[in-house]
Every structure is written in structure tokens, then in C-alpha cells.
Amino acid sequence: QVQLVESGGGVVQTGGSLRLSCAASGFSFRSYGMNWVRQAPGKGLEWVAFIWYDGTNKFSADSVKGRFTISRDNSKNTLYLQMNSLRPEDTAVYYCARVRVSYSVYDCLDDWGPGTLVTVSS
Amino acid sequence: EIVLTQSPGTLSLSPGERATLSCRASQIVSSSYIAWYQQKPGQAPRLLIHGASTRATGIPDRFSGGGSGTDFTLTISRLEPEDFAVYYCQQYSSSPQGFTFGPGTKVDIK
Numbered sequence: 001q002v003q004l005v006e007s008g009g010g011v012v013q014t015g016g017s018l019r020l021s022c023a024a025s026g027f028s029f030r031s032y033g034m035n036w037v038r039q040a041p042g043k044g045l046e047w048v049a050f051i052w053y054d055g056t057n058k059f060s061a062d063s064v065k066g067r068f069t070i071s072r073d074n075s076k077n078t079l080y081l082q083m084n085s086l087r088p089e090d091t092a093v094y095y096c097a098r099v100r101v102s103y104s105v106y107d108c109l110d111d112w113g114p115g116t117l118v119t120v121s122s
Numbered sequence: 123e124i125v126l127t128q129s130p131g132t133l134s135l136s137p138g139e140r141a142t143l144s145c146r147a148s149q150i151v152s153s154s155y156i157a158w159y160q161q162k163p164g165q166a167p168r169l170l171i172h173g174a175s176t177r178a179t180g181i182p183d184r185f186s187g188g189g190s191g192t193d194f195t196l197t198i199s200r201l202e203p204e205d206f207a208v209y210y211c212q213q214y215s216s217s218p219q220g221f222t223f224g225p226g227t228k229v230d231i232k
Contacts, residue, residue, distance in 0.1 A: 035221070037167075037223075044208075044210065044223060044224075044225050044226045045159075045161075045167065045210055045212075045223040045226070046223065047212075047220055047221045047222060047223060050220075050221065059220065060220075061220050062123075062220075095166055095167075100169070100172060100178075106153075106155055106214050106215055107214055108155075108157035108169060108172045108212060108214050108221075109157070109159075109167075109169060109212075110169040110172075110178060110179075112166035112167055112168075113166065114166055115166060
């Protein structure tokens with residue numbers, strides 16, 4: 001069965017960097033687009049970034065553009081989120097999520113990891 | 123960027139009642155690329171509906187989605203105790219603008 005497990009969260013100071021990882025198993029990782037979605041404490045969901053199944057195209061929200069970079073290593077079945085210049089407003093649980101259909105570009109998210117908490121202290 | 127608005131913010135109902143949740147988009151959402159998710163405290167979201175009206179795998183038929191253009195609805199025909207949660211709509215039609223979520227509707231026990 002599909003399993004997604006995030007890691008790399010923790011406490012970091014304003015201006016610092018962190019790299020999140022998402023280990024995938026139970027499906028053909030190289031065939032699916034992947035996303036990062038975050039949720040600040042007590043708030044709603046915010047889409048962060050999306051990468052195509054083959055890594056050739058990437059998109060990110062305006063709120064993180066130029067600071068966060070999504071990437072993947074299909075040989076390691078792992079998704080990454082490199083987060084630089086972190087701000088207190090980046091404090092959130094970060095989820096990785098798989099698109100529903102293989103090779104699709106426009107698609108919803110049907111499998112999610114449990115999330116990893118990132119806290120940016122001022 | 124497509125902005126989604128959900129109403130009401132909170133819906134207070136009793137088990138067995140019908141819940142109707144609304145999601146309105148600032149622009150037409152092409153091909154009805156609207157999804158609905160359920161989230162319970164401390165858990166990741168769960169996909170309920172995609173393509174505006176198609177139930178995801180394993181979702182009970184008391185959940186139904188409808189609408190087109192800019193107005194979409196999620197209906198829960200008879201609320202079960204496990205349905206009290208927060209519900210989010212999402213549009214996924216406008217990459218690279220992003221796959222934006224609505225602010226959510228909380229369904230709580232009256």
C-alpha cells in the first residue's frame with residue numbers, strides 16, 4: 001500500500017535553512033507527480049509546491065517562491081523540499097502528497113504523509 | 123490566481139442531519155477540477171471527491187459533490203459521528219498558478 005513518510009522538521013531560527021524529505025513506498029514513485037502542502041497551527045491548508053513525475057517541471061506558491069525548492073530523486077524514491085531564508089510565518093506542519101493519477105499534471109491529492117512540523121523561531 | 127471561498131465557516135448540525143457545504147471560485151474552474159478533502163484533528167487530509175462529483179476510492183455514498191463553473195457543493199446526506207471534521211475544497215486546474223485550497227468549513231456537533 002502507498003506509504004509516504006516525511007522527515008527533517010524541527011526548530012530553526014529566522015533566516016535559517018532546513019531540508020525536508022519524504023520517503024515513498026508501495027507504488028511506482030517515478031510515475032507520479034508530488035506536492036508539498038503545509039498547515040500553520042490552527043489554520044487551513046496551503047499548497048506549497050508541485051513537481052512533475054520526471055522532475056522536468058516545478059511550480060511553487062508565491063509565498064515561497066525564490067526561497068523554497070522542490071526536487072526529487074526517483075532512484076531513491078524520495079521527495080525533497082529545500083527551505084531557505086525561513087520566516088516565522090513558515091511555521092507549519094508540512095505534508096507531502098501524491099497526485100491521484102500517474103503521469104498527470106492537473107490532479108488532486110489522494111495520498112498524504114502524516115506530516116513533519118517546522119518551527120521558525122524569531 | 124483562482125481564489126476559493128467556502129461557506130459557511132462553521133456548520134453546527136446533529137447526527138442524521140444533512141450537511142450542505144459551498145465552495146465558490148473567483149474564476150471558472152475548467153473541467154470541474156475541484157476536489158474535496160476531510161481533515162480530522164491531528165490527521166492528514168483525506169480525499170473525498172475529485173472532478174467535482176466523483177467519489178474517491180472507499181468513500182461512502184452519503185458523500186456527494188456537485189456544481190460547475192464557479193459554484194460547487196459537497197453534500198453529506200446523513201451525518202455520522204465520524205463525519206464531524208473540517209472540509210476543504212481545492213482547485214487543481216491552473217498550474218502553474220497553483221492548486222489553491224479554500225479556507226475550510228468546520229462541521230461540528232450541535
